[in-house]
Amino acid sequence: xxxxELYQEVILDHYKRPRGAGLREPYEGESHQVNPTCGDxxxxxxxxxxxxxxDVSYDNVGCSISKASASVMYELINGAKVDDALAKxxxxxxxxxxxxxxxxxxESLEDAVAFAGVSKYPMRVKCALLGWKAxxxxxxxxxxxxxxxxxx
Amino acid sequence: MEAASKLDVEAIRADxxxxxxxxxxxxxxxxxxxATSQKPVQVVEAMxxxxxxxxxxxxxxxxxxxxxxxxxxxxxxxxxxxxxxAPSPDEVVFTKNSTESINLMAYAxxxxxxxxxxxxxxxxxxxxxxxxxxxxHHANLIPWQxxxxxxxxxxxxxxITDAGRLDVxxxxxxxxxxxxxxxxxxxxxxxxxxxxxxxxxxxxxEVGALVGLDASQSVPHIPVDVTELGVDFIAFTGHKMLGPxxxxxxxxKADLLAAxxxxxxxGSMIKTVTMEHTTFADAPAKFEAGTPPIAEAVGxxxxxxxxxxxxxxxxxxxxxxxxxxxxxxxxxxxxxxxxGPRVPIGRxxxxxxxxxxxxxxxxxxxxxxxxxAVRVGHHCAKxxxxxxxxxxxxxxSGYLYNTHEEIDRLVEALGQVRKVFG
Numbered sequence: 001x002x003x004x005e006l007y008q009e010v011i012l013d014h015y016k017r018p019r020g021a022g023l024r025e026p027y028e029g030e031s032h033q034v035n036p037t038c039g040d041x042x043x044x045x046x047x048x049x050x051x052x053x054x055d056v057s058y059d060n061v062g063c064s065i066s067k068a069s070a071s072v073m074y075e076l077i078n079g080a081k082v083d084d085a086l087a088k089x090x091x092x093x094x095x096x097x098x099x100x101x102x103x104x105x106x107e108s109l110e111d112a113v114a115f116a117g118v119s120k121y122p123m124r125v126k127c128a129l130l131g132w133k134a135x136x137x138x139x140x141x142x143x144x145x146x147x148x149x150x151x152x
Numbered sequence: 153m154e155a156a157s158k159l160d161v162e163a164i165r166a167d168x169x170x171x172x173x174x175x176x177x178x179x180x181x182x183x184x185x186x187a188t189s190q191k192p193v194q195v196v197e198a199m200x201x202x203x204x205x206x207x208x209x210x211x212x213x214x215x216x217x218x219x220x221x222x223x224x225x226x227x228x229x230x231x232x233x234x235x236x237x238a239p240s241p242d243e244v245v246f247t248k249n250s251t252e253s254i255n256l257m258a259y260a261x262x263x264x265x266x267x268x269x270x271x272x273x274x275x276x277x278x279x280x281x282x283x284x285x286x287x288x289h290h291a292n293l294i295p296w297q298x299x300x301x302x303x304x305x306x307x308x309x310x311x312i313t314d315a316g317r318l319d320v321x322x323x324x325x326x327x328x329x330x331x332x333x334x335x336x337x338x339x340x341x342x343x344x345x346x347x348x349x350x351x352x353x354x355x356x357x358e359v360g361a362l363v364g365l366d367a368s369q370s371v372p373h374i375p376v377d378v379t380e381l382g383v384d385f386i387a388f389t390g391h392k393m394l395g396p397x398x399x400x401x402x403x404x405k406a407d408l409l410a411a412x413x414x415x416x417x418x419g420s421m422i423k424t425v426t427m428e429h430t431t432f433a434d435a436p437a438k439f440e441a442g443t444p445p446i447a448e449a450v451g452x453x454x455x456x457x458x459x460x461x462x463x464x465x466x467x468x469x470x471x472x473x474x475x476x477x478x479x480x481x482x483x484x485x486x487x488x489x490x491x492g493p494r495v496p497i498g499r500x501x502x503x504x505x506x507x508x509x510x511x512x513x514x515x516x517x518x519x520x521x522x523x524x525a526v527r528v529g530h531h532c533a534k535x536x537x538x539x540x541x542x543x544x545x546x547x548x549s550g551y552l553y554n555t556h557e558e559i560d561r562l563v564e565a566l567g568q569v570r571k572v573f574g
Contacts, residue, residue, distance in 0.1 A: 003521045007514075007572060015573075038513055038529040039543040061543055063513030064573065127513060 005117040006124075007064065010072075014111065015064040020074035024057035029142025033134040035126050040066045044134035046142045053077050053085050056135065065115075065124050070131030072111045077135065085139075088112075089132055096125045158466040165553050167192035167458075178523030181558040186341055186369060186502045186549035187527050188391045191455070195394055198454035199447045209443055211420060225446050228453035229436070235456045236386070237377035238403050245402040245409070245436040246444050250368040251291040253387035253402035254335070256439060257364060258295035260412035261333070265303055271411035273332070273362060278304035281331045283361075285310045285318055285347075286539055287340040290532040292366035292387075296335060310336070310352075312539050316343045316492035323355050331361040338370035338386075342533040342547065343492035344475070344502035346374070353382050362408070368392060373471055373500055373551070375464040378403055390448060395455035399448035402439070409435035416441040467552050471501040474550045474559075478503050481563045482548075486570060491540050501550035504531070507566065510573045512546040518572060519546075522565040524558075 027045035034041045040062030047055040056078050058070055073092075077085040092112055095104045100120035104113035118128045165171050168190045173180045182190060202224055208217035210225045226241070233241040247253045264270035265277070276282070282296050286309050300307040310326050311319040318336075327334060334356045339346050349365070356363035364385035370376055371386075372393035378386055385404035391397040404412075414421060414432055418441040423431040432438045459467065476496035482488055487508035493499040507515055516528035527547045530537045537543060548562055 003518065003572070006517065012573070039534070039537065040511075040513075041543070063511035065513070121517070124513070124517070 002117075006121065008114040008117065010111050010114040011064060011068040014068035014071040018067055018071040018074075020056060020071065020078060021059070022057055023059050024055055027055070027057065027138075027142070028145045029138040029140065031134040031137035031141060033130055033137065035062070035066070035130055037126070038063070040127060040130055042066070042070060042131055042134045044070075044131065044138050046135065046138040048082065048139070048142050051082050053080050053082060053139075058131065058134070060131070062130065063124075063127055065118055066127040066130045069112075069115060069128045070134075072115070073131050073135060076110060076112060082139070085135075089136055092132060093129065095119060096128055159462060159470040159552060161470070161553060161555055164192075164462070165555075167194065168553055169193065171553060175520065175523035175525075178521075181522075181524040181561050183548040183550060183554065183558060183562060184525045184527050185372075185392070185551035185554075186500075186547065188397070189372060189394050189551055190553065191394055191396065191451075192458055194458050195396065195451045195454045199396065199451040202447050202450040207447070210446055211437075221446055224453075225444070225449050228449035231453045231456045232401055233403075235460065236371065236403060237379045239379065240406060242434070242436055243403055243406050243409065245404070245439045246449060247400040247402055247439075248398055248445065249391075249400035250366060250387045250389040251295075251400070253389075253400050254292055254366065255295045256402055256415040257333075257335070257385055257387070257404070257412075258299045259415045262299055262302060263413040263415070267413060270413065273408075274412065276300075276303045276305045276332055279330060280305040281308055281328060282306070283308045283310065283327050283331055283334040283336075285336045286312045287318070287343055287345065287347075287536050288337050288533065289341045289366060289368065290534070291368070292335055292337055293535065296333075305332070306330075312343070312536070315494070316345055317498070318345070318347050320348065320351050323351055327352070327355045327359055327361065329359050331356070331359050333362045333364070335364045335366065338365040338367045338376075339373065339500045339502075340492070340533075340536070341369050341502065342504050342531040342536045342545065344500045344504065344549075345493055346370070346498045346500055348498070349381055349383070357382075364404075369500060369502065372459075374468045384408055390452040390455065393452075393455055394458055395452040396445075396448045399445040399452050406435070409439070412439075414438050414441070418442050420444075462552065470552055471550060472496055474554060474556075475499060475501040475503070477556055478548065478550065478559050478562075481559050482566075485563060485566045488566065491542065491545050501554070502547060503549070504545040504547040506542055506545055507569060510569055512544045514573060515546045515566070515569050518569045519562070519565050522561065522568070524562055524565055526562075 027047045029046045042060035044058040104116045106113045206220040208221040210222040230241040233244045261276045264274035362384045367386040367388040371388040390399040421441040491504040512528035
């Protein structure tokens with residue numbers, strides 16, 4: 001078992017210095033996700049302007065993998081077009097489900113390819129996906145709350 | 153009293169093939185027996201022999217195999233009854249685990265609500281109270297919590313002191329005349345606290361409440377005698393006491409079982425059936441609807457034999473000494489806080505801890521890389537975690553096969569944790 005592969009420098013760096021952390025206003029969608037097996041939690045907000053993710057803000061407690069993953073996600077999707085962010089979500093989810101068979105596309109996933117090693121540890125895949133799951137859910141809520149659809 | 157030396161741990165380890173396993177290139181140090189224990193060859197062999205030679209359904213066939221299977225199953229019941237000092241095997245109900253055993257009790261109250269003729273001891277409604285503790289495993293919290301929600305009764309609990317003990321000073325005030333049932337944990341699965349029972353059972357008697365124990369973490373580790381304990385029911389599970397998964401036990405006093413409505417209904421729990429009506433079999437059959445875990449009962453009986461041969465007093469002495477060693481050594485780790493009693497008195501060999509600035513998941517991963525298996529998370533005891541202001545802990549738990557050397561490896565590996573995350 002190679003721990004260096006799991007705990008790559010880039011992961012430890014994001015864990016110790018998370019980017020974009022903290023909850024901010026304004027936002028249209030908020031999601032709270034928990035990992036019931038370990039008690040990890042994240043509250044994440046999405047602010048959408050037009051077709052752009054104008055801000056992603058979050059507050060979380062958890063292990064190095066879940067915290068670093070949220071930080072890396074922030075860098076990838078903050079300021080991105082909604083469609084691009086959803087594409088990254090799909091790509092990262094696929095990488096996490098690859099059971100160590102994929103290295104990930106560094107062009108597109110940037111620092112997130114460091115999580116390729118995590119995909120070999122089934123117990124940790126949920127940790128890596130927690131923030132992404134919150135983003136997906138918050139985005140759905142944000143889109144449901146656009147003016148004129150307040151009944152949603 | 154050199155009771156600890158009465159266990160020949162090396163000889164015991166030879167009975168557990170899994171303990172020879174390597175994780176990567178490291179020998180396994182299994183410190184997660186509070187989650188599930190390992191099984192000795194004697195248990196696996198007994199189940200295999202039964203399956204290869206005597207397998208049949210029980211209590212319904214006249215053929216030889218059917219008779220052998222019934223005898224094996226009922227023999228297991230008698231063995232378990234003797235192991236916990238039950239006056240009669242008929243007071244032992246086989247379930248699938250502790251969770252089901254406790255639900256069976258809780259549903260006796262809930263089902264009584266729909267039966268005008270039900271025994272008043274099981275009648276629960278607004279104004280009545282149910283008491284648990286703050287250190288319960290979810291298995292002995294949620295069934296009672298939901299029962300109260302449905303019946304309008306009030307759930308109350310005995311708190312935990314900063315030292316990780318039950319706040320027994322409040323017992324008289326928490327358990328009042330309105331209390332119908334007290335169900336509390338004998339040995340806490342996260343804190344490792346061994347709870348004194350007499351004060352609570354005395355108070356429960358005083359107010360006329362039923363009183364029971366979640367004995368999941370006690371029956372495998374300490375001598376348990378239901379008559380001495382003076383309780384009305386206990387729940388425990390096979391897989392934490394060297395037995396297989398899929399079988400648990402509810403022990404309850406005969407007169408209670410007789411008064412309790414059934415939980416699951418169906419085959420094998422009946423006297424007569426028409427299209428309109430059913431009369432139920434006597435306990436324990438009344439509570440064992442459907443084909444029960446037969447091979448598992450055989451395995452559990454073999455586990456009981458194994459523990460009996462070692463002697464539960466010797467097992468307890470070994471673990472007490474082991475707990476003392478583990479506590480002493482863990483206290484030497486920088487930044488480590490023990491959650492639960494810090495002395496090996498009134499505690500089991502299950503020790504939860506946190507390490508400053510490092511999440512338990514990461515601790516568990518680093519330990520796994522060293523071949524050390526511990527449990528990380530909230531251990532199905534979220535209210536206990538909340539009481540101590542943590543989301544999760546790392547928990548190392550010992551059993552009759554664990555050695556000091558494994559603790560030394562744990563402590564050394566915890567040093568690595570600080571290096572990676574420091």
